[in-house]
Amino acid sequence: MPVNQQIPLQMKAAQIREYNKPYELVSIEVPKIPDHELLLRVYAAGFCHSDLQVLHGQFACKLPMIPSHEPAGVIVQVGPKCSGSWKEGDRVGALNFKNACSQCTGCALALRRHNKLDPRICENREMAGFKNDGCFAEYMVVDPATTVLLPESLPFDQAAPLMCAGATVWGALEKATATLESGAVVAIVGIGGLGHLGIQFSKAMGYRTIAIDTREAARSLASEVPAGLSPDLVIDSTSSEAAAAQILEFTQGEGIAAAIVCTDSLDVNSWALTLLRFGGVMVALGLPPEQWRFDPSIMVFRELVIMGSYVASADSVRRMMEVVERSGVRSHVTIVAFSDIPTIVESYQDGAFKGRLVVQVAE
Structure with missing residues (x-):
């Protein structure tokens, strides 16, 4: 899109108008940006498992609402009071959390720790695609504090999944491996949109990496990655005992240093622990409807750490983008036409589907 192209009054969008019903395609007004924000021309928008949860009403958003929280595109308007050196024509992606209030205890904590606000932990943050309008639309208002520049070599359809799936698993890996030695063994449990990227990030960070899943399609996906980023071992965990034996053999009886669990299965999380x-770390990324169940004796006597991890901060995502550019990390992407958004859930729930669905919003 030419940088100086006039912004239209109307745009195409998809909306949730009723929970558990297909998305509806509509024509609505292009949003007006506040002075401190940016207007993004959306080129690609990802579909994520949490989008399905939003559609089912799990986040109780006000309807109608534009879904999707994985945007990639071009800045077409810069608010006069925007922070940073943003300019029209910048290729960017945006994270879903935005507009820190600066008044809550979360904002006070961020200021004490980092001397700047972090919308991720603001108690009054907006959440694009969850409670506020997202990116299944031609234009989207984004917060410069949670917007990141994209490498020139990264296509928009590849950038979109990195703004949630990539940012989530990358943030988990940064936390889990903060004190690990080079060459330690990291397991990625559950090889979907997050796990597929997690394998590549783990390898790019220099760790020996195990991919674990019960599904044949997922195990196949684990090896469909760019050269040099394949897992060192792919394990079928249908038999947990056999899988555990393989892992012990691979680690010479020591066990895994860190496990990133990309599923909400209670049984899988308990087993992964x-x-x-000894001293290992497990990051649980799933959001099960029930409470976690972990064996306290294993936790205590092995001095294990269990942690959660939200989407990575903008600073962390910038580090992720450096790795993506340097190592060539890529998602297994299926492109969906904008007109096919009403059937995207059906495509996602197909048992043979693997990787990420990305809507092409603009050419």
């Missing part, structure tokens, strides 16, 4: 070595 048993695979850790």
Whole structure:
């Protein structure tokens, strides 16, 4: 899109107008940006498992609402009071959390720790695609504090999944591996949109990497990655005992240093904990409807750490983009036409589907 092209009054968009019903395609007004924000021309928008949860009403948003929280595109308007050196024509992606209030205890904590606000932990933050309008639309208002520049070599359809799936698993890996030695063993449990990227990030960070899943399509996906980023071991965990034996053999009886669990299965998370070595770390990324269940004796006697991880901060995502550019990390992407958004859930729930669905919003 030419930088100085006039912004239209109307835009095409998809909306949730009723929970558990297909998205509806509509024509609505292009949003007006506040002085401190940016207007993004959306070129690609990802579909994520949490989008399905939003559609089912799990986040109780006010309807109608534009879904999707993985945008990639071009800045077409810069608010006169925007922070930073943003300019029209910048290729960017935006994270879903935005507009820190600066008044709550979360904002006070961010200021004490980092001397700047972090919308991720603001108690009054907006959440694009969850409670506020997202990016299944031609234009979207974004916060410069949670907007990141994209490498020139990264296509928009590849950038979109990195703004949630990539940012989530990357942030988990940064936390889990903060004190690990080079060459330690990291397991990625659950090889979907997050796990597929997690394998590549783990390898790019220099760790020996195990991919674990019960599904044949997922295990196949684990090896469909750019050269040099394949896992060192792919394990079928249908038999947990056999899988555990393989892992112990691979780690010479020590166990895994860190496990990133990309599923909300209570059983899988409980089992993954048993695979850790003494002092190991497990990051649980799923959001199960029930409470977690972990064996306290394993936790205590092995001095294990269980942690959660939200989407990475903008600073962390900038580090992720450097790795993406340097190592060539890529998602397994299926492109969806904008007109096919009403059927995207059906495509996502197809048992043979693997990787990420990305809507092409603009050419």
